[in-house]
Amino acid sequence: MQEVSIEGNKIVAAFDQQLLTNNNKPAGFEIGYKVPGNNSLIFVKAEAKIEDNKAIVWSDKVDKPVMVRYSWLIVEEANLVNKIGLPAHPFRMRLR
Numbered sequence: 001m002q003e004v005s006i007e008g009n010k011i012v013a014a015f016d017q018q019l020l021t022n023n024n025k026p027a028g029f030e031i032g033y034k035v036p037g038n039n040s041l042i043f044v045k046a047e048a049k050i051e052d053n054k055a056i057v058w059s060d061k062v063d064k065p066v067m068v069r070y071s072w073l074i075v076e077e078a079n080l081v082n083k084i085g086l087p088a089h090p091f092r093m094r095l096r
Contacts (some may be wrong), residue, residue, distance in 0.1 A: 002013065007094055010058040011068040017082045019050045026050055028078025029057045032094075033068035041067060055080070067094045 003014045011031060021027075026048040034042045046059045046068070057068050069092035071078035080088035 005093060006065060009063050009065065010056055011065050011095065013055045013057065013068060015053045015055070015088075016025065018053050019055060020081050021050060021079045022081060025037070026055065026080060028071045029055070029081065030069050030072060031059045031062050031065045032055055033062045033064055033072070034066055043067075043069065050080075065095070 002016050002070075005012050020024040029046040029048045031046040033044045034040070035042055042058050044061050045056045048055055048057045050056075054076065055070075069090070070088065071090040072092055078087075078090075082088070084092070
């Protein structure tokens with residue numbers, strides 16, 4: 001992963017390779033947000049779309065994301081691969 005940024009309620013993760021999926025809809029992403037009043041993080045299943053070498057991740061349940069993770073727990077549907085078919089490694093990135 002090269003760079004991660006927040007754009008509104010979305011997290012954009014840029015990679016050094018083009019990303020693909022085994023099917024049309026990326027799966028295996030979660031987005032995290034802080035619980036008001038303490039430092040706890042809550043994660044929810046997230047939607048994602050792939051544009052070239054970027055994964056754009058969001059959830060309608062999260063207004064202010066602070067963390068993204070991919071295939072972090074045992075997730076059967078994780079399906080990100082590079083152009084030669086090698087799977088993406090699990091990752092997590094805290095932004096704030």
